[in-house]
Structure formats: structure tokens, C-alpha cells
Amino acid sequence: MPRLGQQLTNQTRRVLTWVDATVNRLYGWRFNPLYQSGALATALLSVVLLTGVYLLFFYKVSAPYDSVARLADQVWLGRWVRSLHRYASDAALVAALFHALRMFAQHRAWGPRVLAWASGLILVFVVLVCGWTGYVMVWDAQGLALAREGARFLDALPLFSEPIGRSFVGERELPSAFFFLNLFLHVALPIGLGVLLWIHVSRVARPVLLPPRRLLWAAVGALLALSLIWPAVLGPEADVFRLPQRAPLDVFYNFWLPLTERLPAWTVWTLGSAFAAIVMLAPLWLRPAAPDHPPASSVDERLCTGCRQCYLDCPYEAIAMMERTDGRPEPVAHVDPALCVSCGICAGSCAPMGVGPPGRTGRDQLSAIRQFIMQRRLAGTDVVVIACTHGAGGSGALDGTHVYPIDCAGNLHTSVVEYLLRSGVGGVLVAACPGRDCWHREGPKWLTERLYHDREAELQPRVDKRRVRVAHAGAAERPALLAALTAFRGDLAALDAAAGEETIDLDFACEPTEETAKP
């Protein structure tokens, strides 16, 4: 990976984790909207769609500005529905960009994920174009400026027999056919968005398209409140014989307008294309060199029992069940290396330890933990922290505990936890990333299911689960992890004390002494 690119992604990630940690402190990781940015974007676009249907009933292509002005005058419904349409569009765009930034910073944009990256960027571009048509629909000063700039860019291309910019010079009245075409685009593009969204999530299992219900309603409620308190302003009507003076501009969608006004159209095309190409290809340039690519999982056919658990747990649908070659009746798992991101979640799901990336299968983990124990003198009061390298425990020693690093909490095989406890350690704390911040989507979710809810490969009932705990903390949340560790140690101490009390003869201990027997 080029040094500059590495620094760029590291710095981006550092800022992102700091912001995440700040928001986590206020809302908790389960309701951190930054972790749910992709799902929030989809949910808010649905709000845009619903409000847009209402607005469509009142829009007239023959009198665009007047019809929008009438809507803005409807104090009870039209005004806030229009404002909600606007604010939800803005928030959806911000959420989508945040989502893209996270994927970039976490190296989740190349290899099998390149389709999601490319389709995601195209989605953002289509959303921007959709916003462009929406603002032109209003036909206020901003709409006219957008229409004129758009026409200027298109006229620079040898596409149209007649320059379309002439439509906006005042030579003749603008035909309503223009507004009809614009309206058609504004309605048709969201259909394209649906197709793109389907492509965007086509390589992930169980795509999350909606945030947790409480967060969703909180976001919609907040935008609704904003719409009621501060309704979107309608600018002055478009006038081709007047230059815009203090018209309202939506910076989220039309940030480029003040920048491009003074530039020749070809310069805008060149700069825009270069920017788009850089953003599209950046993850490919910044990915590790080919020999450092994490290897895909493989299946040991002799060990595979055909239970389908790895197939069910894989977050990227990289595993298929196929007919086996050794004549046994049950199917065998097969990993498609083109889809596998080497998360190792399959290794954690396989009870017979027959699948996983090389060096990270259940068997490999058991031999590694044996080495780990042999190299240390572990006492009965010690806590071993099994830490995901992407989370808070990934940066080394933690308050004198023994830290055993893993690539993803979902990769951890429960036998490792059992082995540690059987070896005599006091407790095992698994430091996982916050649920929706997992670099491999579902690692913490499957880990919790396997440890506490009997999902294959489950932690065996013979293991004392009170001595196992999962803590969720992002990379910038070491204090939170330390607090969880301290609390866990306290609980373990109480447990040990209680265990000691079992040996006490209660009759003897509670027998009144001379002092206590005094009235």
C-alpha cells in the first residue's frame, strides 16, 4: 500500500473512531447513528419517497413555482411535508457519505466488496442528480441557476443538435414540456435507485436496510420537528432577466454551484471526472500488495459434516453447499474465493473445525492458545482478554492483563474460551467491536449467539458462563473497555468469594457467640 494512502486511511480512521467514541458516550453504541449510517440513508430515502408522493399531487408542470408556493402556504400540511422532503433528502445524503467514509477507512471497499463500493458511489451520484432535478422543479432562483449550469455543462458535450442553454436565456418562454421531462426524471430516478440499492447489497447476507426502530423514529421525529420549527424557505421566482441575489442554496446538494460558476464547462468536466475516478479507484490503489491479501477460507472435506452452519453464518454469501466427492450423502461446504473477505466467521461457526482461513481455523486457534498459555504463568485470578485487533483491545497490553489478539470476534471458536477456563484462568473477557461497527459485519452478533444462546458452535454447558463476558468498545474507547474489565474483575472476585463461602459451615458460623447473645 502506498505510504501516503496508508497515512490517509489511518488518519481518516483515527478521526472516525474519535467521533464514534464521542457519540457512543452520549447515545450508547446500540443507538449511535454513525454506526447505522447506511441503514439510516435507506430509511430516510424512504421518507423522501413517501413525502414526494404527497407533493406530487400538488405539483403542476404548467405553473411550477406557483404550485410549490401554494404548497409552502399550506400551514397545516404542505409546508412541513415539503420541508421534511427537503431535510430528509439532505440527511440521507450526509448519512450515505458517512457510510462511504467508514467503508473506505476500514478497508472495506476493495476485493469482493468493490461492487458495493462502485455501486454505492453511483447511488450517491444518482441521488445528487435526483436532487438537482428536484430543485429545478421548484423553479426559484436556485432552480434557474442549476438549470443554466447543467445546460452549460451538457452543451459542452457534442450531444445535442441545438444548445439547450438557449432555453434559459429569455429568448422565449420555457415550455412546460421541459418541466414535464424534469418531473419524469425526478420520479424515474428513484426507481433506478432501487435497482442500484439491490446491486449494492447483492453480495451481503441479511442486508440491514433499516436502523433500530427507536433510532429510526428518533431521526424522523427530529427532522419533523425541524420542519415544523424551521420550514424550508422558498426562494424568489426564477427570473431569467435577473441574477440571483441572496437566494437560498442547499449546500448539501448544490455545493458545486458557487465553485463552477466561474469555471469553463470543460474544466468542470475534467475536474469532476478526475475527482470521480480518484474516489472510485482510491480503494484499489490503497489496498495491500497482492501477497499481503488475506487468504480466503478453505474447507477440509473430511471434517465437514454438512451441517450448513458456516453457510448460514457467512456475512458475504461466499459459502455454498455442494455435493461431495467422497461419496458421503450429506453436502459439503464450498467457499468461493472471489466472494470471501477472510473474516474467519465460518471458523467460529464450525464445531468440527473443518473450515476457515489458513492459520485461523478452530484447530489453528486451539494450538495458538496452547502456545499462549505455555508462554505465560496464568493464575486462577487472572483474566485473559481476547481482543479484536480493530477494537479497543487491539492496541496491546491492557492494565496488566494477558491480551490474546484475534482478527474478528466472530472468528473466535468457543473451544478457545473453554480451553482457557479449563487451564485455570479466572475469566475470559472478549473485547469485540460495537455491533454495527464490525469490519466483517456480523462478528460480535454471532459471537454473542455462540457464547450465550447455543448457536453452533456453542460454548458447552459445562463451562461456567459467568466467567465469560463480552465487552463492546471501538478503537478509541479504551477507557470504556478498562471500565468493563474492572467490573468483570469485581464480579469474578465476588464469584470466587461466594465459591469460598460454600465450604463454610453455616451452622457453626451463625451460632451466637457470647457477645451477640447479649440482649
Add this chain to the structure above:
Amino acid sequence: MSRVFRPVRGALLALGALAALGALSQAPYASTEASHALLRLAWRVRGTPVHECRRLSPEELERLPVHMRRAEDCEPRVLSYRLEVRIDGRVETEQLVHAAGARGDRPVYVHRELILSPGEHLVEIAFVREPQHEEEIEHEAEETAEEESREHRDDERQGPARLALHARLSLGAGEVALITYDPEQRSLVLRGRGPADARP
């Protein structure tokens, strides 16, 4: 203490984010030229097509397939126009305007915008078709009234040979004046704000 204030800080953060969303959603915007006036030139004239032919040499004919051999190779094209704009006597634009289209066979379009300081200005525009033949160049200076009227008849089928406008404009800040071609009057006309006095 920190636990007590956490919901308050959370609410403040949400309020801040919403306020930023509302403010950036309708930030005040003015055109970069809003303090100036604008003179817009926009018109379309039908082009005058000409065929420029040359005789092919025997070698060139030899290289062509038999069914494509013609004695003359003719390239159709539309004559260009020379546009000259003077503002207050100073030349602002002087350029050749070619016919539109990848092959230059579409009408001739003019679309220019000139930034002016607010106030009164004298605008002079000349839009002259390039000469069709060498003879036309020689006789251009000796154009007779009869030739002029023939030209006007041609204008209806082809583009006008010459368009001109002298106008005095008075424009305020942010105002736009448009000069366009009126095919009925067959002359340039002034529209929009500030047209004070115009004559072709």
C-alpha cells in the same frame, strides 16, 4: 454528575446537528456576478450551406472502389459568421462563429454573456456572414441596393448576410439584457431589463 448531564449533552448535540442541517439546507447564495449587470447575446440563424468541390486525381480515383468513383469530391459546409461586439466603443468580443454540429452542418448559434458595470452603456454589434466566393469579397464593398434586397430574400431560405445593432442600455446591478434575433423583423432586437434605445 457526568451521567446526569449525558442526556442533556446528547440533546444538545442532536439540536446542533439539526440546526446545522437547517442552516446548510438554505444557506444564502448570490451569483458571483450579482453586483454587476449582464448583457446576454443569444440567437440562432439558419446557416448558408455551400459545397466546396475539388476534382480527384487519377491516383485518388484508382484507390477508390469502382462503385464509389466520382470525378468530384464535394464537402458540404455552412458558412461561418464574424461576431464583433463593442461596448462603449471598446471591442469586447471579436470572433468567428461556426455552424453547430459535429460536421458543422447545423444552424449557427450565438450564446455569449458579457459582464457590465451597472449604468448606461452603448452597445454595438455586428454579425456578418463570411464571404461565399472570392468574387463576393471583391464586390462586397460595391454592394448595390438591388443586391441588398436580393440578400433579404435569401435570408428567408438561408441565414442573413449581415446583422447589426446599436443600442443604449441602462442596467442596474443584477439586471440582465438580452439581444436576440427576431426572424420576422430579420434583425437583432433588445429584450429584458434596461433597454433604453435600440436601432438595427
